[in-house]
Amino acid sequence: MRLEAIGQRSETVRRSNLSAIVRELHDGGPASRSELVARTGLTRSAIRGLIGELAAADLVIEERAEPQGTPGRPSPVVRIDPDGAVVLALEIAVDSLAAAIVGLGGEVFERVRVDRPAGHTGVEGIAADLADLAAALRSRRPAGETPVGVGVAIVGVVRRSDGVVSLAPNLGWRDVPLGDALAAALRVDAPISVANDADLGALVEFRRGAAIGGGDVLFVSGEYGVGGGIIIDGRPLTGVAGYGGEVGHMPVNPIGATCRCGSVGCWETEVGEAALLRMAGRPPGGGRPEVEALVRDAEAGVPAALTALEHGGRWLGIGLASLVNIFNPRLIVLGGIFGRILPLVGPTIEHELDRRALAAPRRLVRVVPAVLGEDAPLLGAAELAFEPLLADPAGWLVPRRGQRVLASA
Amino acid sequence: MRLEAIGQRSETVRRSNLSAIVRELHDGGPASRSELVARTGLTRSAIRGLIGELAAADLVIEERAEPQGTPGRPSPVVRIDPDGAVVLALEIAVDSLAAAIVGLGGEVFERVRVDRPAGHTGVEGIAADLADLAAALRSRRPAGETPVGVGVAIVGVVRRSDGVVSLAPNLGWRDVPLGDALAAALRVDAPISVANDADLGALVEFRRGAAIGGGDVLFVSGEYGVGGGIIIDGRPLTGVAGYGGEVGHMPVNPIGATCRCGSVGCWETEVGEAALLRMAGRPPGGGRPEVEALVRDAEAGVPAALTALEHGGRWLGIGLASLVNIFNPRLIVLGGIFGRILPLVGPTIEHELDRRALAAPRRLVRVVPAVLGEDAPLLGAAELAFEPLLADPAGWLVPRRGQRVLASA
DNA sequence: CAACATTTATAAGAGAGGAACACAAACCGG
């Protein structure tokens, strides 16, 4: 069936087991050798050999565990090597650009976010700005440190295979080869992966945020538009070309307003920032600060603000009901303004879910706010950039740090 | 991360490779040893050993290939053993019951469908009826043949883990333990798997129908209600408890009619059988024959019929646009009445998709009719029942046929 | 009928994890 139909062999097993260990440490933090034995189901001998290989590749280090008051010989603690692999994470947001250098294991070593001048939307210009940010960050890191990958989050619809942004209304982009532009500007060897910001927000909430271990998770983020990221059985839903999860453009209201995507009655025309502000009689272009003011008014009991949020909450619930019936998720994580207003509109959302979602799936789902803030997409970009290494750690026997690079070259 | 975190070992490789071969033959039909070598990427020696094991378990047979006019020593053809494993497939449809005995590889050996008396909805009664059908079929098969699994398709929402039907409006069921009832009535040892009929229709269209090799496929079937089955990257989307894919209950029209599920404006209230008939001024309870008459009228140019289908097609397109934006599928397969009316409403659907779906995903999707007819869910139930065997053929070294059973017991 | 191409068959080799046993390092109790 599969085109690259795959027979398994010994090396497959090794790769898979190495990957399992690195993933475990990357996602869950340090673990003793014994814990790894328990979690993988492998024998001590096997774990020992695998860890030895990972340590030789400078991906992990072993340390003596401090005494824990339990009998028995202490098991060495294995952790991601803090001087090991790093990636470069980049984000192109509605009105800012950001960059970070993130280590395997998720530690953020350097991070910067700058405003993006309004109207500054050319792809070369943005790529150059990001390259400058990246250079500044890298200058603060040890000489010779080279990212093993570059991840990019962008407010737009992305074709993952080649990093082409097929649609980014906020930037006025259509079929823009962002991946190529960044490759030229950054001048790094590492592979560059581009993805939608909400997809990456979902990924990082799943790995390190509100949805850890959820398995089936729906992430919906309210920004200027509505972004969605879907995790099914632990795997991100990307669709056939990486366009999956654009829940903001579900048609929910056949008699609704025209959306900037050209369609009519999209979900985001009812629950996006602009819709909330419009309902409250505020300037729809006010952006996040204006929304923040609106939410504060609502918290203070201002009627117009409450009505607007009530309206938004109702449509939010309607759309979520749709998604619940389709996906039967265990968890819905609300990010951006949706996470912000959840305390106020939670009951409204729950009411719509009770009314519109099938009872059985409904009973299983919880709605929670995202816990990672503004930088979620940036951190998600880092996760994306680590993916090849996580999938095949042995293929990344990182030739790093001074002499080693020369020796192996 | 995964709870049953899995270290791989040698046996894993063996199981996976055996599974790959059996799947290949089950899905794609007979293949020469060389073809299997090419498709799996394994060596001839490995394939030889694997096939030998499968042949010893009576799962496959090897035959001399007839000469094909090419030089070189001919490669034996491997095929599923026609006297090998079979499953029992059952279906509980709106107004009929069906049963079949299906061999590995998909050959239907016996099949029967009977009307279900209206009002006959008790689970014990239906289970008994199905058991009678099954017994009749089995009496026509060789003595000693025992199904390795039982698959059940039902018009309802099913919790897969235990075969409880949580909701089946057509039967008036709510939280009915169908799996247990069938286990008691059938008196077979084989495991019983229950699933939604549309999910199974999607599965079999993907394996043997209109969506072969599609990878990401959306199956939407118009019956009394609207059923949906979703295949993502070759795997059926089941949701956290098997409730996934209930696209019929997406709220699409906030000012629409009340649905029998209790919600308002569900997709199926706009495009289901009843909606089409209502729009055409026909008795909404007329069922499939009445719909058939409606379609014939439309084909003959009767205005009221054309208007009704136009309405249905428009809403069909609206809902599909939603799903296209969410899933970015490569293919949409329309079954039931939707497949029937596709030639008439195709342009309307395409128009709504053009208008409402994001351009990039839209460009990639094709809409086609299902090719497997009324029995699709039944055949899907067979596929479901074969799943454990396909996943681990070695675990099913079928002790079958006379002496062998005694010898191994 | 000989040359060639392709595949099968068989045996030896290599990679990876499993099992068993001796030893090590912690706690516990007298």
Next chain:
DNA sequence: CCGGTTTGTGTTCCTCTCTTATAAATGTTG
């Protein structure tokens, strides 16, 4: 303070599975 208990490491040998190498088999082609 010292032996007992518990838990875990290190090491060696074993088993499983696929790969590699070589000879034999079975077709087509000229």
